[in-house]
Amino acid sequence: MTVYRELGVRTLINAKGPATRLSGGIMRPEVATAMTEASQACVDIADLQAAASRIIAEATGAEAGYVASGASACLLIGAAACITGLDPGRMARLPDTSGMKNECVMVRSQRNFYDHAIRATGLAIVEVGLPDRYAGAGVRDAEAWEIEDAITERTAAVFYVADQQARPPLNEVARAAHARGVPVIVDAAAQLPPQGNLRRFIAEGADLVAFSGGKAIGGPQASGILAGRRDLVMAAALQHLDLDVFWDMWDPPATLIDKRRLKGAPQHGIGRSCKAGKEEIAGLLTALRLFIAEGDAARHARWLADCETVAAALQGLSVTLTGGDDIAAVPCVVIQPDPARLSARDLCLRLQTGDPAIVLDPAGRDQGLVTVNPMCLRPGEARTVGDAIRRALVES
Numbered sequence: 001m002t003v004y005r006e007l008g009v010r011t012l013i014n015a016k017g018p019a020t021r022l023s024g025g026i027m028r029p030e031v032a033t034a035m036t037e038a039s040q041a042c043v044d045i046a047d048l049q050a051a052a053s054r055i056i057a058e059a060t061g062a063e064a065g066y067v068a069s070g071a072s073a074c075l076l077i078g079a080a081a082c083i084t085g086l087d088p089g090r091m092a093r094l095p096d097t098s099g100m101k102n103e104c105v106m107v108r109s110q111r112n113f114y115d116h117a118i119r120a121t122g123l124a125i126v127e128v129g130l131p132d133r134y135a136g137a138g139v140r141d142a143e144a145w146e147i148e149d150a151i152t153e154r155t156a157a158v159f160y161v162a163d164q165q166a167r168p169p170l171n172e173v174a175r176a177a178h179a180r181g182v183p184v185i186v187d188a189a190a191q192l193p194p195q196g197n198l199r200r201f202i203a204e205g206a207d208l209v210a211f212s213g214g215k216a217i218g219g220p221q222a223s224g225i226l227a228g229r230r231d232l233v234m235a236a237a238l239q240h241l242d243l244d245v246f247w248d249m250w251d252p253p254a255t256l257i258d259k260r261r262l263k264g265a266p267q268h269g270i271g272r273s274c275k276a277g278k279e280e281i282a283g284l285l286t287a288l289r290l291f292i293a294e295g296d297a298a299r300h301a302r303w304l305a306d307c308e309t310v311a312a313a314l315q316g317l318s319v320t321l322t323g324g325d326d327i328a329a330v331p332c333v334v335i336q337p338d339p340a341r342l343s344a345r346d347l348c349l350r351l352q353t354g355d356p357a358i359v360l361d362p363a364g365r366d367q368g369l370v371t372v373n374p375m376c377l378r379p380g381e382a383r384t385v386g387d388a389i390r391r392a393l394v395e396s
Helices: 002-007 029-038 045-060 071-084 088-093 113-119 144-150 170-179 197-203 230-238 278-313 344-352 381-395
Strands: 012-014 064-068 103-107 124-128 155-161 184-187 208-212 224-228 319-322 332-335 357-359 370-372
Touching: 012 381, 029 278, 045 064, 045 197, 045 224, 045 230, 045 278, 064 071, 064 230, 064 278, 071 088, 071 113, 071 155, 071 184, 071 208, 071 224, 071 230, 088 230, 103 113, 103 144, 113 124, 113 155, 124 144, 144 170, 155 170, 170 184, 197 208, 208 230, 224 230, 278 319, 278 332, 278 381, 344 357, 344 370, 344 381, 357 381
Parallel strands: 012 357, 103 124, 103 155, 155 184, 184 208
Antiparallel strands: 064 224, 208 224, 319 332, 332 370
């Protein structure tokens, strides 16, 4: 890659998956082309975001949609929208939430470092539930009634992190929140595939959902989708867009921002640092179209073929192929090195310092396991990965 060579930056084979620290995945040529074409003309970003809103709404079943610089950025502007509504004065004061609803209810077992995006708006997280099922002390976790009990006049939103293991079920959480007039924000950053999850969370009652644009969708790494209620998306947009405009000269598209509902134009909002350029928006919308067109079955088959190539190169070693029969899953190859010869940690280190550099997923290293995730492999790289792992294991 000439650009990286000129910068003196080493390229690597990403067999871990679309992690931000590894620069995400590989965009399809059509996505890169769309970004290049978008860069060659100027548009009103509000018009482009209105077009994005229409396309995202069609894909998700939501009333509206929006593009920001990542799923975390979408969570931030979504949380801000739940605090301020369409009040430009409140928008200007964030993250000072004095006199506003300034709490967000969250299940304790769903806390993670990404909830910093929620806290950055000035919201305080109110934890509910004890995750006995994770502590080994029992089988229970938070229940919907606990969420409803925690909602007060200070509650701006309920924050829910989507995952197969998440409890309580989202539809129960939504019912409890809506009974008290409180919106639900869902972090679904990494919940694709399956493709059906684009629509699932809205259908189950979420008011706002955030997806990463740079993971399975295959869009620019610095992009994310916010989908949900029209009024909340409008409030998010108002806290994200460049609004250095004269009121009497400002004519935003009504499908995105209904100017009649505002008493004035907000100042630059708390989401201004989450800017998405025309290139990211165009690239993400192109990637979303391609993601939907490909479908789960074809995508799974493509990933599975790479996993089978890696597994074939490791024949006779301790290897398991997971997710091969489930088109809603990402198939992976799980390797269990002999710790007497080479630990899981040292296998990862050996490959990532090799030539070519290959990064595996070390999440299971404490159990002696290393994983190959095929999502970011380029054509031909699966064989390179399999051969490199075999050499490391056999020669150790």
